[in-house]
Amino acid sequence: MKTDGIGARVTRKEDHRFLTGNGQYTDDIILPRQTYAAFVRSPHAHATINGIDSTAAAAMPGVVAIFTGKDIEESKIGGLPCGWGITSKDGTPAIEPPHPILCIGKARYVGDHVAVVIAETPEQAHAAADVMDVDYGILPAVVSTGTAAASKTAVHDQAPNNVCYTWGHGDEAGVKAAFEKAHHISTLELINQRLAPNAMEPRAANASYTKHDQSYTLYVANQNPHVERLLMCAFVLGLPESKVRVIAPDVGGGFGSKIFLYAEETALVWASKHVGRPIKWTADRSEAFLTDAHGRDHVTKVELAMDAKGMFLALRVKTIANMGAYLSTFASSVPTILYATLLAGQYKTPAVYAEVKAVFTNTAPVDAYRGAGRPEATYVVERIVEQAARDMKMDPAAIRRQNFITEFPYATPVGLTYDTGNYAAHLDKAMQMADVAGYPARKAASAAKGKKRGLGYSCYIEACGLAPSNIAGALGARAGLFEAGEVRVHPTGTVTVFTGSHSHGQGHETTFAQVVAAKLGIPVENVEIVHGDTGRVPFGMGTYGSRSLSVGGTAIVKAVDKIIAKGKKIAAHLLEAADTDIEFENGVFKVAGTDKSVPFGAVSLTAYVPHNYPLDKLEPGLNENAFYDPTNFTYPSGTYICEVEVDPETGKVAIEQFVAVDDFGNIVNPMIVEGQVQGGIAQGLGQAMMEGCSYDPQSGQLLTGSYMDYAMPRASDIPNIKISNVVTPCTHNPLGVKGCGEAGAIGSPPAYINALTDALGVKDVAMPATVERVWRAANNVV
Amino acid sequence: MSMNITMKVNGKSVSAAVPVSTTLVEFIREHLRLTGTHVGCNTSQCGACTVHVNGRAVKSCNMLVAQAHGADVMTIEGLAAANGDMHPMQAAFKEHHGLQCGFCTPGMVMSACELKGKVMNPSDEEIRACLDGNICRCTGYQNIVTSVKAGLAAMS
Numbered sequence A: 001m002k003t004d005g006i007g008a009r010v011t012r013k014e015d016h017r018f019l020t021g022n023g024q025y026t027d028d029i030i031l032p033r034q035t036y037a038a039f040v041r042s043p044h045a046h047a048t049i050n051g052i053d054s055t056a057a058a059a060m061p062g063v064v065a066i067f068t069g070k071d072i073e074e075s076k077i078g079g080l081p082c083g084w085g086i087t088s089k090d091g092t093p094a095i096e097p098p099h100p101i102l103c104i105g106k107a108r109y110v111g112d113h114v115a116v117v118i119a120e121t122p123e124q125a126h127a128a129a130d131v132m133d134v135d136y137g138i139l140p141a142v143v144s145t146g147t148a149a150a151s152k153t154a155v156h157d158q159a160p161n162n163v164c165y166t167w168g169h170g171d172e173a174g175v176k177a178a179f180e181k182a183h184h185i186s187t188l189e190l191i192n193q194r195l196a197p198n199a200m201e202p203r204a205a206n207a208s209y210t211k212h213d214q215s216y217t218l219y220v221a222n223q224n225p226h227v228e229r230l231l232m233c234a235f236v237l238g239l240p241e242s243k244v245r246v247i248a249p250d251v252g253g254g255f256g257s258k259i260f261l262y263a264e265e266t267a268l269v270w271a272s273k274h275v276g277r278p279i280k281w282t283a284d285r286s287e288a289f290l291t292d293a294h295g296r297d298h299v300t301k302v303e304l305a306m307d308a309k310g311m312f313l314a315l316r317v318k319t320i321a322n323m324g325a326y327l328s329t330f331a332s333s334v335p336t337i338l339y340a341t342l343l344a345g346q347y348k349t350p351a352v353y354a355e356v357k358a359v360f361t362n363t364a365p366v367d368a369y370r371g372a373g374r375p376e377a378t379y380v381v382e383r384i385v386e387q388a389a390r391d392m393k394m395d396p397a398a399i400r401r402q403n404f405i406t407e408f409p410y411a412t413p414v415g416l417t418y419d420t421g422n423y424a425a426h427l428d429k430a431m432q433m434a435d436v437a438g439y440p441a442r443k444a445a446s447a448a449k450g451k452k453r454g455l456g457y458s459c460y461i462e463a464c465g466l467a468p469s470n471i472a473g474a475l476g477a478r479a480g481l482f483e484a485g486e487v488r489v490h491p492t493g494t495v496t497v498f499t500g501s502h503s504h505g506q507g508h509e510t511t512f513a514q515v516v517a518a519k520l521g522i523p524v525e526n527v528e529i530v531h532g533d534t535g536r537v538p539f540g541m542g543t544y545g546s547r548s549l550s551v552g553g554t555a556i557v558k559a560v561d562k563i564i565a566k567g568k569k570i571a572a573h574l575l576e577a578a579d580t581d582i583e584f585e586n587g588v589f590k591v592a593g594t595d596k597s598v599p600f601g602a603v604s605l606t607a608y609v610p611h612n613y614p615l616d617k618l619e620p621g622l623n624e625n626a627f628y629d630p631t632n633f634t635y636p637s638g639t640y641i642c643e644v645e646v647d648p649e650t651g652k653v654a655i656e657q658f659v660a661v662d663d664f665g666n667i668v669n670p671m672i673v674e675g676q677v678q679g680g681i682a683q684g685l686g687q688a689m690m691e692g693c694s695y696d697p698q699s700g701q702l703l704t705g706s707y708m709d710y711a712m713p714r715a716s717d718i719p720n721i722k723i724s725n726v727v728t729p730c731t732h733n734p735l736g737v738k739g740c741g742e743a744g745a746i747g748s749p750p751a752y753i754n755a756l757t758d759a760l761g762v763k764d765v766a767m768p769a770t771v772e773r774v775w776r777a778a779n780n781v782v
Numbered sequence B: 001m002s003m004n005i006t007m008k009v010n011g012k013s014v015s016a017a018v019p020v021s022t023t024l025v026e027f028i029r030e031h032l033r034l035t036g037t038h039v040g041c042n043t044s045q046c047g048a049c050t051v052h053v054n055g056r057a058v059k060s061c062n063m064l065v066a067q068a069h070g071a072d073v074m075t076i077e078g079l080a081a082a083n084g085d086m087h088p089m090q091a092a093f094k095e096h097h098g099l100q101c102g103f104c105t106p107g108m109v110m111s112a113c114e115l116k117g118k119v120m121n122p123s124d125e126e127i128r129a130c131l132d133g134n135i136c137r138c139t140g141y142q143n144i145v146t147s148v149k150a151g152l153a154a155m156s
């Protein structure tokens, strides 16, 4: 068994600092002459701002400065951009209303940013923010996803019926024709409820301006500091990137919510020049609930047409997706490009059509949250497939198996080409691990105790490793989606790797070091990974969509390959051989077929002490950069099986077992991968069982604004997961890896709800399937 | 209004004049600059701020520093040996991948250490019940339970 290289369970290099209290998160940083910001937030979901009187607040102790929308308007800076353009069915572009960093004229959700107060201490900033006198004119609020388009109130004047876009994808006519000749049509109406991401580290930022070179530095809890800098400089503040350094130090979880460019950090950077001192802001948990971009929030009708044998003929999906009050950074892409393209699932359904209506409401903006569009797609596909099995009185595994895609590459009817996979292999393995054969006996035993047992499947697929920039661009992306890496070999042979990926829990400092160490034949300890700092890392697109290893890792591999190629030339010179005769293996350059060799460390030293060196042909130094733009997405897939036992008298559900068999392609560090699966499944089960953001349908007040009201999964709520995997290596990246960060959150909700509805013999229990909802369903109480 | 506070933190005496409204976690983070203790909610729901006060695990966001006047406080920074060797519970978290982003981790470790002597050879279910006050969003708890079990065994 290998102890470090690729495939080994290497314990994490980053753990020592986290375990001893030496992590450095944004809020841990205090800069000289630090000031603190508090935001004045709208207490109303929808209101005109008729006037703001700051006199009393300005007179409070310690207040340094106060800024409102008027200052923003006068400074003529831009609003927060949306990074993805979507075109409606009728050819018109999505409506992208202005998104100012402080409200101008109107507040559009509870928590919207009305003003910022800067003071000597956080307490003083909050005390002054509390006495800001804002004259609001309360307006009716648009709240519910399903009815927003019918509301008489408009969230934005630009979108009178609250519709941002109505987008269609797939073959509408082909689907219609298939439905006309169907033997049976299964249907479901589903709600994928709104979630709060809840990274345990609340968002935080600390911005400062340096007079001597007119530059800004921003520390921010963020997943993609270069993207943050690009959006902030190019769209909002009109600054050259060279004058802005963004540092995302240790970040305490992201799950998507720290991808986006938010108003708070942008306001801080802008204000830091006016104030001439560093300004820090750390969200409290209620601010996090109110203003972190939420996830999901879809209302969907799905229909599946089948022939008499249960072969899928066509799938039709109609979804309303809630954007919230403004378009957050990637909001428009989530229910479209990241959703409808996955609706083929693992099946060779010949025709698929989806129509997505995105609506504005007076609620927090909704954007990517772990899985982003793919959990919603998987929920739709895996719920309707289970329903189809029930309608057709077929075994749910059998109906899946007979519809599986079995030949690769496979072009789906919704625009993706799956490169590889073996769906039957993970289904078989999962069924074996879950002892599906023994299930009838277990069900009978439960029934004998007055309990109801159910078994649910979920065969998910996701598109990860975002993605070929040209394809994404054709689909509306306004950014590239490559990744960058730099490998700097030091004279002594130790290595620093600069990566555009960002770790906020994923363990890149270990996984990436394993890859580089294995390729260079040096110890893992000799490889240091640097990330999260635009001042040190050449460029980067960041970490989301399970892309770090497949895209960021590949950029590093490419840079390492350049290092090896140059090293061979240096070795050839030292060994007096031809470049082409040099082989590199286990950290040693050798002349093929001889015992002449020189170790990696000697080559690196020679590169920096080039006394005996081909200076006429080769530059000194051993430092290489690479950019990698993938040629396709990667397609992780898997089978999850959940078995539950319901007590109909109390509505309590016990998860008897949860089996996860994933295909992530090759795996570098199985320990880290299992951790990602466990954590993802906990979030997915959180969605299925207990989590949900709830707004008052009339007032638009957030009712779930604290851990007292929003149920977070705790240790007793989540079972141990039985995990295994199968491997079909990705065909188009050198590591053969696919990505593992989101699978758990994508695959688990339908497995749980399928098991629960199977146990209860009902068509649906809405998520979150709380004890009350389960009890009502079990006892037919509406 | 401010008051003089004296206490022992990680074995060292500290004293400071702080506003009476200062919570223990503010004192630890902002005055002593021991930033290993984290704030995830400030409302005693998440456990990220857990420290030991006179040997008991408490949520330091939920206690005024005045209440800890004269107490013996231990934070995550005080757990490892002076030479940097990790405490058995810290080592177990590393060995069993009981942490990802590390934000909940100091609180988890402090809560876990307190179980020593409280529950003998706890089952997974008992450990899960004991960690009810600590939220982790990253790990799904499975590896935390394994870590705590191993850490408790290594402590005896």
Ligand code: FES
Pocket: B038, B039, B040, B041, B042, B043, B044, B045, B046, B047, B048, B049, B050, B059, B060, B061, B062
């Ligand atoms: S910060 Fe103290 S319990 Fe959450």
Ligand code: FES
Pocket: A200, A252, A253, A505, B098, B099, B100, B101, B102, B103, B104, B105, B135, B136, B137, B138, B139
């Ligand atoms: S490790 Fe991230 S919250 Fe627990």
